[in-house]
Amino acid sequence: MANSNVWDAEWEVSEEIASQLIYGQFPQLSSKPIRSLGHGWDNTVYLVGGEYVFRFPRRKVAALLLNMEGGILPKLAELLPLPCSKPLFYGEGSSEYPSPFLGYTYMPGTFPIGLTDTERSLSAAKLGEFLKKLHTFPLEVAREHGAPKDHRNLNDIAARKEKMLRFLSDLKKYVSKEEYTEIEDYLQQLDLERVQPKEVFLHGDLHFKNMLVDETGKISGIIDWGDMNIGHPACDLNIAYSFLPPAARSSFFAVYGDVDEETKILARLIAVYIPMLILLQAASDGDTNIVDEAKANIKRALAD
Structure with missing residues (x-):
């Protein structure tokens, strides 16, 4: 089926x-307890002894990217102003589970769920600095380690809009009439059909489930780098809209640098698109906390 x-x-x-x-x-870990940390689209995650995190691909596309992570992430650790996952254990599949898997250093922190606007604003400059550095990572090095060109055709806003309207229909039973109308109105009023292509190195899947914050709510790390690719910076810049409140965006862009209007339009669109998908999965899983946060991300992204 x-x-x-x-x-x-x-x-x-x-x-x-x-x-x-x-x-x-890895028999050296055999004395350490294992417990589930949940799953996303691409990976099931286990915590080992409170020291290491193991990611097991759930789909073939995720398994193909493990070698890229192993080659690029150690280099990124030297460049970025925020901690990122560091692969340490390279596992092989078996007859019961066919995919290779990776173990990383555990990064403390929690997902940024339910934060106030004040708490979110604490991270504006640091996130701007983080993405400014990330987007300067040499493309030739990324390509050498297998980083693909973005296959999602993000430049085509008209196609993305059409897809989002289909997803919105699926979301209808999970959102209020007001929430539905707000998203629909935004999409219907979007008249830009395509943006000019740009190429930078991307995290590729930057959203609240791949970000960690400390006890003050300030950003403390970025996880799940399985979607690294080369594509339009708007893909990552979406967090200026989904994560940050409107009043903090100027601080973010003051550090990141000037961004043209087309890029901002695409970044906002992605900031609505990703939480829509997260909302659909969370609703299917019955995870009300993630549903509520995804809805808040969309509302923030649509706010000026």
Whole structure:
């Protein structure tokens, strides 16, 4: 039977299988307990002894990118002003689970869920600095390690808008009439059809479930780099709209640098698009906290 949702897993890895794989291939970890940290679209995640995080791909596309992560992430650690995942353990699949997997240093922090505007504003300059540095990573180095060109055709706003209207129909039963109308009106009024292509090195999947904050609510790390690619900077700049309140965006761009109007339009569109997808999966999983945060991301992205 075909998968009914784009986020459905091609492979599942239970805690029992994860334990067998980790302890069998890395016996030095066998005294450390393992517990689930949940899953996203691409990976199931386990915490080992409070020191290491292991990501097990749920889909073939995620498995293909592990070698890229292993080559690029150590280089990024030297460049970026925020901590990022560092791969340490390179695992191989088995008869019970066919994919390679990676273990990383554990990064403390929590997802930025339910933060106030004041708390979010604390991270504006740091996020601007982070993306400014990330987007200067040499493209030739990224390509050498397998970073693909963005396959999502983000420059085509008209196609993205059409896709989002279809997703909006699926969302209708999970959002209020006012929320539905706000998103629909935004999309219908969007008349730019395409932006000029640009190429920088991207995280590629920057949203609240791939960001960590400390006890004050300030950004403390960026995780899940499996979608690294070369494409339009608006893909990552979406967080200026989905994560930051309107009053903090000037501080972000003052550090990141000047951005043209087309890029801002695309960044805002992605800032609505990604939370729509997160909302759909969270609603399917019955995760009301993520549903509420995704809705708040969309509302923030649409605010001026």
